[in-house]
Amino acid sequence: MNVRAPHSNNVVIQSLTQIGNCGLFLLTLLAAIPRSFRYVRETIRQLWFVGAMSLAIIMVCGLFIGMVLMLQLYNVLSIFGSTSASGMVVALAVYRELGPVVTALLFAGRAGTSITAEIGLMRATDQIDAMEMMAVDPIAYVATPRFLAGLIAMPLLCCVFCAMAIFGGHLVGVTWLGIDNGTFWSNMTSVVVVHTDIVNGVLFKSLVFGAVVSLIAVFQGFTTPPTSEGVAYATTRTVVASSIAILALDFVLTAFLM
Amino acid sequence: MTQPASPSSDDSTLVRIRGLTTVLNGKTIFDALDLDIPRGKVTAIMGPSGTGKTTLLKHITGQMRADAGEIRVNGENVAGMSREQLYKMREGVGYLFQNSALLTDFDVFENVAFPLRQHTQLPEVLIRNLVLLKLQAVGLRGAARLMPNELSGGMARRVALARAIVFDPMLILYDEPFVGLDPVALNQVLKLIRTLNQTLGITSVLVAHELEAVKQVADHVFLIANGKVVAQGDPKTIANDGSPWTRQFFGGEADGPVPFQYPAGDLAQALGLTGAAK
Secondary structure (H helix, E strand, O other), X not given: OOOOOOOOOOXXXXXXXXXXXXXXXXXXXXXXXXXXXXXXXXXXXXXXXXOHHHHHHHHHHXXXXXXXXXXXXXXXXXXXXXXXXXXXXXXXXXXXXXXXXHHHHHHHHHHHHHHHHHHHHHHHOOHHHHHHHOOOOHHHHHHHHHHXXXXXXXXXXXXXXXXXXXXXXXXXXXXXXXXXXXHHHHHHHHHOOHHHHHXXXXXXXXXXXXXXXXXXXXXXXXXXOOOHHHHHHHHHHHHHHHHHHHHHHHHHHHHHHO | XXXXXXXXXXXXXXXXXXXXXXXXXXXXXXXXXXXXXXXOOEEEEEOOOOOOHHHHHHHHHOOOXXXXXXXXXXOEEHHHOOHHHHXXXXXXXXXXXXXXXXXXXXXXXXHHHHHHHHHOOOOHHXXXXXXXXXXXXXXXXXXXXXXXXXXXXXXXXXXXXXXXXXXXXXXXXXXXXXXXXXHHHHHHHHHHHHHHHHHHOOEEEEEOOOHHHHHHHOOEEEEEEOOEEEEEEOOOOHHHOOOHHHHXXXXXXXXXXXXXXXOOOOHHHHOOOOOOOO
């Protein structure tokens, strides 16, 4: 994979060059997917690292976000005597926005950085070149399994996040603040639409975010200068670029899917 | 002893380089370089730091493309190869990296087994036997289950060598194989290079700075500087050929054809003593 390093001092040109190179890298990744099918075990191993190993942080964060959301909503809605709608609003907020966005941000911080650092260090210690010399395609063996693992893991993690957030909201709203259990669930199920909120809101958005975060993480790892400083900058760039991309794409996707 | 690279090419030449020209970041690394690497011999590439020795190895393996010129490995033009053809060629080429480049997720056994698992469908028992034989050859069968971070520099290099020879390649390229080794480890690596060359008939190319080590193991030496071969010949006599390059390089002189000072402008001007400081 030949990626041209941005030489210009102009930040705009540098950024555009990076985006262009990232697009070319995506095409290389997609072209390598058929070749990476023989590395299914490696993809499963990466799925464990980026998916299963991220479960703890996703579950804990989901729980607390659901809890605090319910607390805030209950306080505001009690002014209007509409506390019974709290569960419904928590569900809509989580399914449509908070679930995919926060899961993606957490995923970028937890899995994206580790992917970038790992690949960057592999480059710095010539492991990528060694694979090339052993006639093993590093894009098919290293990049694509991590990209696919991120793509598969993100929707699953987002579902777990949403479930934990609803559970957190239930815990605070029903168990602590005394909202009726039946009202909580019936209001929620009457408003949430599977296609709009679950398929478009949770699954599609998280799939797109998973692809974007994994692409940025793998691209930064492969193009980082093979130095300790280069790897440090690359991991930072992964978080910054992923966060901006997630929030910007969230707006675009929401506008199109509404 | 100094002589131009022979233009002849026959079965006795495994790697044939003609008119190799490489410019990196505006600096000419190779300037119409001609070089023949004989089959079945140990050839050493020597030269000042930054002269492009590792770059030359990367050209031979197709990791880097040259700006002009031709490299033929076993008669095949490397520049004209597709990715699949390059990978096919590399299955017959072992490469020993300066820092060993072992895969840090895998233990010693799995590192050596890695190329076999990627390119063959051999049964597990055969892979196990092959790996153990290669590790036995480098004296590290007992270290099969150690992780790379548990190995010394010399041990890591021997594991990398076992991995490089796992397919019994026709050519092995050694990039600075003696750097950072203590005398014992250095002698072990020297012995391995010579043994592999003699017993398996592998053509070996090593990039090195250590003349004493090269004298013990190499059949032929090329001294590269200024993008060309400036001297070549028998390692035991090349140092005495009398050219300014060999005198400086093998005599370890601080100044000579390779200048002590990196090219720069006038010192007085740089210090502002002429009133036109930059």
